[in-house]
Structures are given as C-alpha cells and as structure tokens.
Amino acid sequence: MSKLSKIRNFCIIAHIDHGKTTLSDRLLEATQTVSARDMQAQLLDSMDLERERGITIKSHPVTLKHKAADGIDYIFNLIDTPGHVDFSYEVSRSLTACEGALLLVDAAQGIEAQTVANAHLALDLGMEVIPVINKIDLPGSDIPLVKQQLEDILAIPADEAILASAKAGKGIPEIMEAIIQRVPPPRWGEHPHTRTLIFDCVYDAYKGVICFVRVFSGTIKRGDTILMMSDGTKAEVKEVGIFSPSMKPSSTIEAGWVGYIVTNIKDVSEIKIGDTITTAANPATEMLPGYKEVRPMVFSGLYPIDTSDYEKLKVSMGKLQLNDSALVFTPESSVALGFGFRCGFLGLLHMEIVTERIRREYDLDIISTYPSVVYKVLKTDGTEIEVHNPVNMPDPAEITSISEPTIKATLHIPSKSIGDILALATEKRGYVDHTETLDESRVMMVAHLPLNEILVDFNDRLKSITKGYGSMDYELSDYQQSKLVRLDILVNGETVDAFSSIVHMERSEAKGRQLCEKLKEILPRQMFKIAIQASVGSKVVARETISALRKDVTAKCYGGDISRKRKLLEKQKEGKKRMKQIGKVSIPQEAFVDILKSTSR
Template sequence: MSDPRALRPGQTDPAVIRNFCIIAHIDHGKSTLADRMLQLTGVVDARAARAQYLDRMDIERERGITIKSQAVRMPWTVTEDAAVLHGIESGPGTYVLNMIDTPGHVDFTYEVSRSLEACEAAILLVDAAQGIEAQTLANLYLAMGADLDIIPVLNKIDLPSANPEKYAAELAGLVGCDPADVLRVSAKTGEGVEAVLNEIVRRTPPPVGVDDAPARALIFDSVYDTYRGVITYVRVVDGRLNHRDRIKMMSTGATHELLEIGVISPEQVKVGEIGVGEVGYLITGVKDVRQSRVGDTITTQSNGATEPLGAYKHPNPMVFAGLYPIDGDQYTDLREALDKLQLNDAALAYEPETSGALGFGFRCGFLGLLHMEITRDRLEREFGLELISTAPNVVYNVTMEDGTEHEVTNPSEFPEGKIDEVREPVVRATILSPSDFIGTIMELCQTKRGTLLGMDYLSEDRVEMRYTLPMGEIVFDFFDQLKSRTKGYASLDYERSGDQAADLVKVDILLQGEPVDAFSAIVHRDTAYSYGVMMAGKLKDLIPRQQFEVPIQAAIGARVIARENIRAIRKDVLAKCYGGDITRKRKLLEKQKEGKKRMKMVGRVEVPQEAFVAALSTTQPTEKSGKK
C-alpha cells in the first residue's frame, strides 16, 4: 500500500476505505473518543486541539451534547506488528477512515439514522460506570436495522466507579459476542484507542460499488452557510463526481453545476473528484436547502443513473408549541429567523398562527422536548429575539357525532359541539433502571395512563421495562419525574406507535368571562380539575390587582370546574369622614360600589407579558429535562 500523502480523494482504492460511525447514549463519551482519534491520526495537531472538536455550535459546547452529526476523513497507518496482533487480513499499510460522530439524545435520532446509511460499521460505545442505557439500545437497533457490523467498546475504564467486567458481559450478551471481544478504552487518557482504530480496519468491510458505472451519491446531511449557500454532505456509492460536473437531483430533477467538491479532514479541503465509497461535501451555490433533500440521490446530468438509492423517511413532528415574539414588532424577524434555521434543521416545521392574547406568532413542530428547547435557544441566541413559547402539546384527531373529523395541533382548534371520539398519539417507551426502582416506575407510569408491555432483566440488578404511554403525558413532566423518583439512574427512550381513543377534554381559562387562548390545554378528564386549580391559583398570584374584582375561572365547555378571585384595589373614600352621620358614609360607599360595577362591565383585564412568561414556562419542562 501507498504513503498517506498518495491517498488522494478520487484516486483512493475502495479496498482501503473504512466508513464507520460512533453511536451511544448521551454523555457516554462519543465526542471525546472522536477527539482522541483526530489526534492519533494526526489530522488535528496538539496546538489546534480542543475538547469536543467536532461540536461546532456554541450551544453544543455549553450543554456538552452533540446536536448535528459531523463527518471527518482520517488516514491511519497499520504497522506489521499491529496487523499480526489484530489479525488484519488485508495486511499493513495506510487506510482511509471516514468517521461520523452522531448525537446521543432521543430527539436527534433522525440525525443518527441518516448517518448510518453512509457507513458499513458502527462503534457501540458504553460507559463502563453506567452500563447500557435506553438510548444505547435504540441506536443499536437502528444500526442492526441498517445491517452494520457492530464493534462493542467500553469507555471510561479509568473511573474509580467503573466495572468493566460486569458491563462487558452485559454488552456481549446484547451484541452476541464473547466478553473478551469487547474493547476497553479511556477516551479521556487515550488508553486503548489505537486498538479501536486497528479493530475498525479489521472489522469494517470496505465499501462496495462500481467505479465505471453512472455516478450515484446519497445525501446524508445538508447545512446552510450564509456566504456559500447550501453545503451538501454525500456518500458516493457508484462512479465518481468531478469538479464542474453538472449534477442532477433524482427526486426533483433539478440540475446544478458543482462549484466546489471536497472532503472534511476535519476542516473542508477542496479536491478535484471523489470516487466509490468516499464521503465528501458538494457546493452548488444553491440558496434553498429544500433543493438538496436528505435521502435524495445525486447523479450526473449526462449519462446519469436511472435507479435512485434507498431514501430516508422524512421525520414527522411529534410535539407542537406556539412561539411568539414578546415585542410584536419582531414578528417579521422571527419569520426570517425560522426560515434560516430550517435550512440547518430539516426536522423543524412551522406555520403562522394568531393568538388573541399573544398576537402574531408561529405554531412550530418538533421531534421532542429537547429539540423544542434547543430551537428556542438558538432563535434567541443567534437572532437576538425575545420569545414566549406556549405549553407543548401533541396532535389529536377529533371525530364529531355527524362524522366530520378535525386534526387539532393547538387547543384553540378543538371543535365545539357533540364529540363522538378523540384519538391521541401513543408511544412505545423503553425504560432502563436499577431493579430497586421497579415499583416506583410502575406507579409513575400508571398515573400517566401507561400500559406495561413487558419486562426483562439485563443483569441481576438492571431491568428493561417496556410501556405504551400517551405522548401527551410524556411532553409535560414525565422525564423530570422519572429522574427524580429514580435518583437520576433511569433512562428513557421512546418511539411513536400509533394512536388510541381517550376521554380528553379542553380546559379553558377565563378572565372575567373571556377565554384566554394561550392558557387553554387539552387534558384527560381525570386531570382536568387539577390543571384548572393549578392555573387559576398561578394566575391569581401573577396578574396584578385591578380597580375592580376579577374572577379567574377554569371551564370545560360551559361548566366551571375551578375559580379564584383577584380582589379589587379599593380607594378609601371614607378617609375625610370622621364623626358625623353614618348615612353620609353609607352614601359614599354605595356610590363607590356603583362605580365599581360600571367599571367591571366596561373594564378589560390587562395581563402583563411577565405573567404569560411565568405561567407558561412553569407548565413546560425545565431546562434540565433535556439532559439525560
């Protein structure tokens, strides 16, 4: 084999290419392991190195989580001794490793599934102190579904609380290998990382493709750059793509000229062409990311392919919330910000909506609560907006007695009249926990209307519980409660699994008889009373006293289920009356009473923006709920 400098993109023999990704539960050390690999392969020198090198966004670095997957090309030289020691049949030499670092959180599973399509193998990384978590299983099943070779690795063996023998046996039982085959590393110190790189070369099959066939490349990600337009990340399956080729998107038929083609190592490096099995980026100058859809197949305009590669399923939003600017003048800025953010985040969906209380805003669809939180954070941070978000809710299907059907993404859309059936989305949830907390978890899931599907012991003291749960119950405080009741040990993963009929009602909050749509919610009939009491009590504390008495009511239809009163500010009209006839005092009080009555008829309750922010922020998950 040749020197690494001769391994130029487009001229690399596919036999020396290894495409792999790293999958794991959040905070098990994916990004740290990627850092060590970048240093060992020499693509990042000690001066440029920094922790979480591939996490480019400020928000990723602050929270310590990966949100966008990143691809990087690394050369790795296998010595003769290493080839013999690890049993590498292709022998010593320099190999090209294309690594994709993926997110670990359930809300970014769509990023993981896209990355898997560009790989032949996956490193399954598990924390040696915590063991297998719910998202570990979810990502493992995704990788197995994509028919990838699984390389099991235990990380953080340097921790005092690490128990590598126990978790190696657990991991081996899951993957179906011998515990001795599970690699043990410390990404922090670098111990064992060389062995992982050699094992990648041995275990990962080289990419298969036809070099002289019409070009076919799969788009697995696209991002937007303000100055250069859309940057498209591709994995070439057949043929080759050259600089200045005219390419065609097979799903839309749109054609573009390749203005720049290159690889990421780990910064963008321009090249003349990329061939079979290679991962790279393309720039065509296109400003609309929707013309570069993830899962589409790229081919050349002349002598192009006729059969596209398998596509991804586009992610459907699971959680909806309204986003409104605190200052109404920022509505146009919010629309432009959402347009730009969607170019970076294909899973974000939004449409305009109006609220009588909050003004003009957008109803946005997200893949989960952390996705919602990250989106709002990015809008405020990157575009300088101040936003109010309404409480998150899911999509309900309502069938009326006359047979008409309504899709409800917002409580204000809930139809009036006689309802025959309301159907709500349900999820299949997997909870992994120490066996000490089985009773606590069962109690929590029962209060959230969950149904136990099954339970398996992964080891003597760890259990996997599977539940069907209404998604509307998960989007409020389920994860917070699960963590607090299990002292932070339980982990949760969930996926959509159809819908079910449920006894759901719309609870309206009325101020002086007028409904305030921002505070309305769709809840189960059994919890409607507690929601009404909670919101009425909260608003009583948040809304300032008026010149007249203000009743706060929670109602289902025409029936009031909870009430609080905000007492009027009363001017002391008797201050000047001392001594004298009681009838004069009574006359002044009666006059004040009449004035209050007239004021109540024409007065409007002013709800300050701070009250909206405080009332709505406490009904949605707090920041910590995004972290697992």
C-alpha cells in the same frame, strides 16, 4: 489495491454521555488531523449549546488519514453522532452514509436504553458493529458484566469487544486496527452513474446552502451541473471539499468520500435531506435508499415577544429547518400572542434546543406555548380530523370520541426502583407490559403510556427516582380512545387561547385549579374585580378572584354625617360596576412568559 479498498466510513453510536465525543477527540489526535496547538476538548461539538450541556446535537463529519501497521495509508471518514433519544433521526441519517459503527458502552453504567435502540438501528441496516467498552479505568467499572450484557441483550459475541478508555487514550490503536479489519470498504462504488447522498445541510450567510454528502459512485467537481433526484432541481457546483475537521476545498470528491458541496442554491427550502444528487449530463435513474420520513411527536407554538420580529422569526425558522430537518412549522395566529408558528418537534429536549438556538443564533426573544400532541377526533357526522392545537378542538356536542397517541417505552432501571417506577407509570395513566431481568442489579421494563403524559416531567421523575441510573427509549405506538377534554382559561369572561390545553377528564379540575392559582399570582390588579375561571365546555371547574384596587374616596371627609361617606362609597361602587361592564383586562406579556414557564416544568 483499489482506491475504494483504502477507505473506511464509520460512525460512533452510544447512549448519551458514554464518551463518543471524547473518543472522536482521541482519534483526531492519533491521526494528527489536528495539531496539538489547535486541539481542545469536544472539538467536533462546534455549537456553544453542545459545549455547555456536554451533549452532541448535530452529526459532525471529519476525514482522518491513518498509516496502518502494514504501511498502507487509509482514509477514515468518521461521523460523530448524538446519543439522546430526541436526536435518533440524526443517528439514522449518519448510519445511512456509513458501512460500519463503533458501538460504545460505558463500563460502569453498562448497556442503556439508547445503546440498544442505536445498535438495532445499525444492525437493521446490515452494518458491521464493533463493540467498544469505554471508561475501563473508572473505579466502578464492571467489564465481565458489560460483556455478559452484550451477549444477552444485543447478541454480540463478547470476545469481539475492545477495551478502551477514551479519556486516557487506552485502546485507541486497537480500535484503529479493528476499523481497518472489520469495517467493509465503501459499497455500491461500481454503479455506472454518479450517486451522492445528502445526509445533512447547513446555511452559510456568504456561501448559501452547504450540503454534507456521501459520494457512493462517480465524482463531483467544481463547475458540474448537478440534479436533485427527488424534484429535478438543477444547480451549479461552486465548491467541493472535505472536513479536516474544518471545511477544506478540493478539486473533486470521489466515490467513497464524505465531503461537502456548495451550490448556487440560496433558498433553503429547495434542498431535501436524504435526497440523491446525480449529474445532469449523465443522470442516474435509481435513487439511493433513503431513510424513513421524520414524524414530529410534540407540538408547540413559538411567538416573537416583539410582534415586529415576525418576519425575522420566519426567515430564522427556515434557515434552522435546513440544519435540522426534523423541525416542521406552519404559521398560526393567537388573539393573545399575535402572529407566530405552530412547530413540530421530536421530543422535549429537541424543543428546548430549537428554541434556545433561535434565541442565540438569530438574536430573537420568543415565547413557546404549552407542548401538546396530535389527537384524532371522530365527529358525530362520521368524519375524522387531526387536532394539533387545542384551540381547534371542536365543540363537545360534535365529538363522538377522541384518540390520543401512545408510546411503547423501554426503561432500564435499577431493580430496587421497580415499585416506584410502577407507581409512576400508573400515575401517568400507563401500564407495564413486562419486566426482564438484565443482571442482579438492573431490570428492563416495557411500558405503554400516553405520549401526552411523558411530555413534561416524566424523564426528570425517572432520573430522580433511579438516582440518575435509569434510562429511557421510546417509539410511537397506536392511537387509543380516551376521555379527553379541552380545558379553557377565562379571564374576566373571555377565553385566553394561549392557555388552552387538552387534558384527561379526571385531571381537568386539578389542572384548572393550578393554572387559576398561578394566574392570580401573576396578573396585575385592576380597579375592578377580575374572575379567573377554568372551564370544560360550559362547566366551570375552578375559579380564583383578583380583588379590586380601591381608592380611598372618604379621605377628604373630616367628620360630619355618616351619610356623606356612604354617598361617596355608593358612587364609587356604581363606577366600579360600570367599569367592569366596559373594562377589558389586558394581560401583560410577562404574565404569558411566567405562566408558560411554570406549566412547562
């Protein structure tokens, strides 16, 4: 038996909260990779954020050694993957490094939107998919229904499904046996040159850049000179090893293995995830098939609250980008907020996680601006430009048309919520294309919606309407023309660029009124009246006024002629008029934080 035939590379894919991490914990226990003393729940979720929220954010590889029933020792390379739609790029990278996948389905909740998306991702790559029905010991589990859904929705034979309970440890031996029997041995191992895929990276303060790799052919050992095939960068290998589950150095990593490589590269920007590593002495000519380039869908500005932290934020973003290749950022400056970055994210959860990681891992106080998407603007001179930031929107007189990105959303909802979800889609300027009945209690809707409308509260509203049973998956669709305008907020006649946003014409008045009212509550009063206005172009659509603080100038008058008091009040009025002409309203940082928090809910 060859070495490769004893290796199995697989990952676990599922919808969020269907038990992936719990199953990986049981597999670690069953193969005794971790001693009982060191075992803890969510062992592969190493980030505090992952443990707090109970979600997986990063892929986590681990090498397991398993003695099969026939006495042969096998090596399992498992990559635990995230389940949320925002982290599907992590899933696609993990799948590229594997030959098989365990598709986990919750016995009580059935097949959800992300289950379908991840299953199709694996099947499109030609992988072996092993269905596992998890949580069979729950009182609400309905195994026959889930089996029916497997056949109807995913066209996977129901008799292939393994029944398990990861929490109770049921079905684990059957899963291990299925991995050996059904997952094929590592592919492309016979290639004459060394080819290794980088599927993830982390930055270590002491070691520098650590690449997580899957070796497809050849071997890599300490001291080798390697070559990055995308740009020809050369580097010396300082250390190689495997995950068990922490990093364990070894002399070499061979074909079929999943491990890590530490090089002498210290600059995070020199490594590209999805790149192929080969040896400089005998380089390969053909790269491994990578995965598609990540396209950010949501943009937001990140600024340090203390402007002296700009350089620290720049370095932190660079390190984080290596660990999260979907994050893109470019420097930008704002009159109100100073220097910062325009960042691209895959979705709102991704944005929330990135900002939280910057705060925790790099000890930075940051503020994020209202999220927006990329608009295409056709100007009167025939040129088309992309607008990432509302501030860069041209003058209305120069615009012929504005197009916004739309999405095709797949919603899995209880059938009794159809009416409310149709109303929600209409409210968000979308429409439902078609509805498909999955079983007697669930339906699948396909809806087309503007991406801008689902940014803030769509998912929360969906969960609220369906009492937590609804799920959503979406993919980017076409750009469509729409009546969009830039809404500006003016304080004392001056535009505050941090509050600018692009909204639909019909919503501009309501949105402007909401922002003006909020600012009136937040902004401190001055010695003169402050006008807060929302404007579209030159037209003011909403206004609030903060009344002036007034000093009692007549307090020193004890009686006497009324003209004495009138003279003092007139003098005060003149002073206020002059102050208003020269006075500037400085908006405190807390006001930005408060307003941006309230508008991003």
